Amino acid sequence: SQQGEEDPQALSIQEGENATMNCSYKTSINNLQWYRQNSGRGLVHLILIRSNEREKHSGRLRVTLDTSKKSSSLLITASRAADTASYFCATSTYSGGGADGLTFGKGTHLIIQP
Amino acid sequence: GAVVSQHPSRVICKSGTSVKIECRSLDFQATTMFWYRQFPKQSLMLMATSNEGSKATYEQGVEKDKFLINHASLTLSTLTVTSAHPEDSSFYICSASDTVYEQYFGPGTRLTVT
Numbered sequence: 001s002q003q004g005e006e007d008p009q010a011l012s013i014q015e016g017e018n019a020t021m022n023c024s025y026k027t028s029i030n031n032l033q034w035y036r037q038n039s040g041r042g043l044v045h046l047i048l049i050r051s052n053e054r055e056k057h058s059g060r061l062r063v064t065l066d067t068s069k070k071s072s073s074l075l076i077t078a079s080r081a082a083d084t085a086s087y088f089c090a091t092s093t094y095s096g097g098g099a100d101g102l103t104f105g106k107g108t109h110l111i112i113q114p
Numbered sequence: 115g116a117v118v119s120q121h122p123s124r125v126i127c128k129s130g131t132s133v134k135i136e137c138r139s140l141d142f143q144a145t146t147m148f149w150y151r152q153f154p155k156q157s158l159m160l161m162a163t164s165n166e167g168s169k170a171t172y173e174q175g176v177e178k179d180k181f182l183i184n185h186a187s188l189t190l191s192t193l194t195v196t197s198a199h200p201e202d203s204s205f206y207i208c209s210a211s212d213t214v215y216e217q218y219f220g221p222g223t224r225l226t227v228t
Binding site: 035040041042043044045088090101102103104105106107 | 148150156157158159160163173205207209216217218219220221222224
């Protein structure tokens with residue numbers, strides 16, 4: 001079932017600016033993941049954050065998780081034109097993230113203006 | 115490593131015919147495979163979970179007799195859309211997992227039913 005809600009649904013910024021996307025969910029989770037999808041393509045895994053973690057970094061990506069508010073944010077710093085894509089959060093109630101089907105949010109479509 | 119392929123990438127079929135989509139893990143053995151469906155400009159919805167050698171588990175609202183899933187080996191799962199209708203036109207994405215920690219997505223198959 002769909003439980004994630006991302007906002008904004010669409011975001012357009014200038015190259016070099018930072019982009020922040022938010023995700024909210026409804027049920028208890030064990031981990032939350034962020035994925036990128038270029039138009040009409042498959043998913044690229046960006047980062048996984050476990051329920052006992054509050055913040056995680058990977059390159060230009062910073063993810064936060066607030067389990068009390070059931071929300072997460074994805075920050076992309078120093079955006080590039082190649083970052084143009086749709087970004088989805090996905091939650092899993094399993095302790096891992098692989099053996100359980102994921103529940104995806106509705107996604108944020110990010111456009112980076114050159 | 116951890117590459118998942120899907121075949122075909124695009125398929126157009128006539129209403130009433132059946133279509134088979136293959137999902138292969140190319141360089142690892144997938145104990146579990148998942149099938150998702152994505153309608154245009156929407157998020158991914160989990161359809162079913164399949165484990166090698168056992169019957170697939172379908173999500174609520176997904177007709178198991180219409181979407182036949184076979185996971186005959188640790189590297190291959192197939193999804194057959196039987197008696198396809200225009201409303202079945204969608205982007206179908208599989209994912210595969212070899213552990214509980216990671217899930218690898220295929221590039222997707224775009225199905226158009228005319």
